[in-house]
Amino acid sequence: MSNRFEGKAVLVAGGTGGLGRAVSLAFLNESAKVIVTYRDQDEFTALKTLTGGRASSLIGHQVDVTDGNAVDQLVKEILDRGGRLDVMVNAVGAYAGGTPLWQMEWKVFDQMLALNLRSGFALSRAVVPVMLKQASGAIVSISSRSAFDHAAGAAAYAASKAASVAMFDSLAADLKGTGVRVNSVLPSIIDTPANRRAMPTADFSKWPKPEDIASVILFLSSDEAKLIHGASVPVYGAS
Numbered sequence: 001m002s003n004r005f006e007g008k009a010v011l012v013a014g015g016t017g018g019l020g021r022a023v024s025l026a027f028l029n030e031s032a033k034v035i036v037t038y039r040d041q042d043e044f045t046a047l048k049t050l051t052g053g054r055a056s057s058l059i060g061h062q063v064d065v066t067d068g069n070a071v072d073q074l075v076k077e078i079l080d081r082g083g084r085l086d087v088m089v090n091a092v093g094a095y096a097g098g099t100p101l102w103q104m105e106w107k108v109f110d111q112m113l114a115l116n117l118r119s120g121f122a123l124s125r126a127v128v129p130v131m132l133k134q135a136s137g138a139i140v141s142i143s144s145r146s147a148f149d150h151a152a153g154a155a156a157y158a159a160s161k162a163a164s165v166a167m168f169d170s171l172a173a174d175l176k177g178t179g180v181r182v183n184s185v186l187p188s189i190i191d192t193p194a195n196r197r198a199m200p201t202a203d204f205s206k207w208p209k210p211e212d213i214a215s216v217i218l219f220l221s222s223d224e225a226k227l228i229h230g231a232s233v234p235v236y237g238a239s
């Protein structure tokens with residue numbers, strides 16, 4: 001096991017989710033202090049039981065990351081406790097598909113923009129000033145293959161993920177030369193329990209595992225990736 005994140009504070013928004021959980025555990029395994037956001041207490045409890053001897057390095061905050069004031073308060077609490085924030089991964093998001101645009105409910109459209117775009121705006125707006133002060137930091141946004149492959153029935157999802165890539169690209173341009181790096185990753189279907197339940201007859205072996213995507217996210221968050229800034233990295237595997 002390597003210890004690339006020893007002494008580092010890492011915020012994983014959505015760190016209890018299908019992908020987020022693997023990301024949180026991977027950072028913990030590399031000695032980071034990990035702060036996760038979640039909504040469902042049971043999901044946080046479930047994550048905590050998987051941390052083994054690293055449980056004391058995991059902190060949870062029940063917070064809606066689409067609420068800018070709540071996110072500002074969260075970041076303030078992280079700084080009050082530890083004084084720094086080295087990495088932010090945004091694994092909050094949601095999918096809605098199977099409905100053509102003209103039949104889509106307004107609330108679905110608004111939810112896609114809130115979870116897939118506004119969350120990244122609120123989180124970046126709060127963490128970037130901290131990282132600029134440190135003159136170091138890494139941000140990884142989880143977008144989707146759908147940001148570029150715009151399938152039928154997923155107009156709101158595809159638009160929200162494409163907008164997220166555009167937003168983080170522009171943020172990367174803002175941050176050029178500051179020591180703060182920003183990248184996106186683009187998963188296709190991930191092998192999560194929720195996807196297995198939703199598509200029980202699919203060939204799961206073709207789907208990338210959360211742990212393999214987490215490895216890419218940790219690499220992008222590490223000093224080994226110091227040359228990578230403003231990238232959108234496909235993590236489709238063979239799918």
Ligand SMILES: NC(=O)c1ccc[n+]([C@@H]2O[C@H](COP(=O)([O-])OP(=O)(O)OC[C@H]3O[C@@H](n4cnc5c(N)ncnc54)[C@H](OP(=O)(O)O)[C@@H]3O)[C@@H](O)[C@H]2O)c1
Pocket residue numbers: 013014015016017018019020037038039040041043063064065066090091092093094095115142143144145186187188189190191192194195
């Ligand atoms: N799964 C896939 O096949 C796939 C494919 C492409 C891209 N992606 C993207 O990858 C990311 C992770 O996906 P996933 O499958 O891991 O999703 P997931 O299992 O639904 O997890 C989402 C996480 O975000 C949290 N969350 C949701 N809304 C929140 C809010 N308003 N405030 C704070 N936390 C909130 C959830 O907490 P609670 O559970 O407590 O609500 C959960 O921890 C998303 O951006 C998704 O769009 C996923």
